[in-house]
Amino acid sequence: MANDKTQGAKAVRRPRAETPKGFRDYFGAEVTARKAMLDKIAEVYHRYGFDPLETSAVETVEALGKFLPDVDRPNEGVFGWQDEDADWLALRYDLTAPLARVAAQYRNDLPSPYRRFAMGPVWRNEKPGPGRFRQFYQCDADTVGSASVAADAEICAMLSDALEAVGIERGDYVIKVNNRKVLNGVLELAAPLPSFPEGDNLRGTIEAVWDEFKRNGVLRTIDKFDKIGPAGVLELLTEGRLDQSGARIDGVGLGKPVAEEIIAFMTARGSDNRVTLANLRALIGKSEVGMEGIDELEQIINLLETQGYGPDRIVIDPSVVRGLGYYTGPVYEAELTFEILDEKGRKRSFGSVAGGGRYDDLVKRFTGQAVPATGVSIGVDRLLAALAAKGRLAGDTAGPVVVTVMDRDRMADYMGMVGELRSAGIRAEVYLGNPKNFGNQLKYADKRQSPIAIIQGGNEASSGVVILKDLILGAKIAQSATLEEWKDQPAQVEVPRGDLVAAVRKMLGE
């Protein structure tokens, strides 16, 4: 027989037991901590009248808008494949694209405005790096179909409440608000570039080029404000600058007065929101769109103050430029202000954990009609890291009480104990491995971070008692005490079998 089997066996290469590159697994407390955080955020969103929406992970590439007609495969950045009926499908890369599809698909059925929140994984087909994964969670809330700044103000208030709900204390965060329209006002006031020929018939073209130029040059440059500061941005907006290695980086080529006006906008934050608004008015009061933006900022601040969200939480900050290229109106960013140590041991402010703004073309791709929308996305992993840094991470890491097996034939007794504990709401389990080696059972309990091991051998059974071993106290004693002290085993008690649940409760400190 053995011979037969050997002959029959083929040399098969075994599959590798590996997560695909850039993906990871989440165990125990990692799952519960994230869930606890998202549950608290969902509660706030729900109270604000937002409804959950769960779309599937898979969308048509057409709906995602990532299809490039001149290449065979969909755009890089998404995981895509061709369906049997030739449709390209792909995993969603964010939660906004599916919302756009839903808002268009169900536009006759959804309430308008439509407040929705969504939480779930998204996928990016990008080069993975340390701490950068190809699947990660997003947590979004958006209001679709409202042009009112009250919708933007509401998102800011909700974001503030959500941060406090998960355990970021007031004073440890600030919601910074800015407005794309104010930047547009700055750019409008800037004179056309001298190298552009003037002429009525070329005006449209020039405007288009200038518009493109603004988008690509100015926005990309001011996005570096945090890194290189006002002086660096000024150089890059004009003639360029030398980087740290001495290499020349080309500038955008703006005139110095224009560039200075942009810098003045970005550094217009005053001692309080009223001062900031006055600074902005002085800078760009002559631009219609600029004034519109300033008025919107003022309305947002007023609406929030009425509800008690004062300048300790809501700050107009024109240096918030992240996403100004994407958004069309107010933008907002939640920044955590407490300090942490970076990888080099230097103190730095924790930074941004959420951002969003107004984008008014959400469903236009599908329907041709512009629908105003505003929303926020919380960086789930960043916020979890912040909570960990503050020691505020929720999630039950307590292991179960472990009932050990001294006598294999009395498994029913041990399961009876575990059943009683569970019925009393106590997390508990019986050891289900091979019970022969008792040391292995205690090692198992240790690995499970078990607070208590229950022991009942034959002697204990016939005396009608059980032994409770306090593993947390035991570990402490083992760390600190001498062998002599350890011998007394004070972390162990013997109680009548009938008192099991009460004794466990007592040892757990309940």
Added chain:
Amino acid sequence: MANDKTQGAKAVRRPRAETPKGFRDYFGAEVTARKAMLDKIAEVYHRYGFDPLETSAVETVEALGKFLPDVDRPNEGVFGWQDEDADWLALRYDLTAPLARVAAQYRNDLPSPYRRFAMGPVWRNEKPGPGRFRQFYQCDADTVGSASVAADAEICAMLSDALEAVGIERGDYVIKVNNRKVLNGVLELAAPLPSFPEGDNLRGTIEAVWDEFKRNGVLRTIDKFDKIGPAGVLELLTEGRLDQSGARIDGVGLGKPVAEEIIAFMTARGSDNRVTLANLRALIGKSEVGMEGIDELEQIINLLETQGYGPDRIVIDPSVVRGLGYYTGPVYEAELTFEILDEKGRKRSFGSVAGGGRYDDLVKRFTGQAVPATGVSIGVDRLLAALAAKGRLAGDTAGPVVVTVMDRDRMADYMGMVGELRSAGIRAEVYLGNPKNFGNQLKYADKRQSPIAIIQGGNEASSGVVILKDLILGAKIAQSATLEEWKDQPAQVEVPRGDLVAAVRKMLGE
């Protein structure tokens, strides 16, 4: 300008706003009802010492084990694509394959036995049908690394607790238990087929053929027991039968005595578990593996009875054959016993909502070592449907209190009201659409299933009052009352502005 734009515009085909075929979106209460159910199940699993595990949606096809070397693409049934570095990746089609990979990958770090639960979507690249989707939820719990039947018993107890936790009352369900080894015993006792040549040197081959035969023929046939009953199965195990259209279906070709023994096994359920065990012993007491299976069943029953899980909940039922081909030991199935009306209005028992069993080759593909495992999978959508049928569906469907906007310039006042309500824990929102048409605001409130609309026009504001409109009572009156009665508007009250929160609470019946 308008002309310029027209000239510049290209005739672009707009993308379709559609979910891909076989996928669907979940809105509001659909999301919260499922979440509430899964949260309750997770609480039970946690109390039993099971830890959550969340793997990513994407696995290598190699790890999933769906790769067919002779075809260019991975096996049908999964959504797969080729990564840049030539690896085939795919969406997981269940939660067991990722568990197998995890159990192999982290075998040196995980506690052993490893109890884990997992909840999340899985994907099947199959033809979608009515109610059959290509993404759906699974909810699994497994114990890896325990050969003890105590692990099987524990899963049955946990399944029972989970059903009761979500709202299936005792008496409305039964956990049926069977054992593959008992079926193996039946097959062992069945004489070799007469058409097989006897001979020592052919014995291995014959055994392999007979084994394959058992698997494919017998298992496939007895799987139809529920549909065609014992007489039909007897025909199919022997010479075959005529189906409803009169077409001949070939039989497996067993002799009648053997087939009758298999039927006897499947119908061996007695008036209680002890009788069933006695029936099984009488049938296959001579088979070693059969007796082993019967002993295991008895142990499971005993272990469960010790913990109070009696025959009202746990029933040995040899007619449970679903999955007997896949599992290697005990199998279990949760069946809901209450009746519902099917699509033709006929009463029928609700049927199975969960199933599982022991499968002892979980990680062998990866490591070469057999690791015993046992686990259960709850059919999330089936169980949700059952709860809906029983009117026990959780999930908050209450809409928010809607503060209407009578005067656009007093948005701050309205947001102040909504802020107060939210701070008091009441779900509330201000109307954020265009406030011009007040009728639209009430239609919106209706669509949102809002219980109360708050109204404050200029008159009310100057008198310092607000109007509360009870929309639930209003709807009832509108359905039943005459126009005269409706004119009195008894579902509407005017209260001082300062009493807003208290008055809303009262109207909500809190």
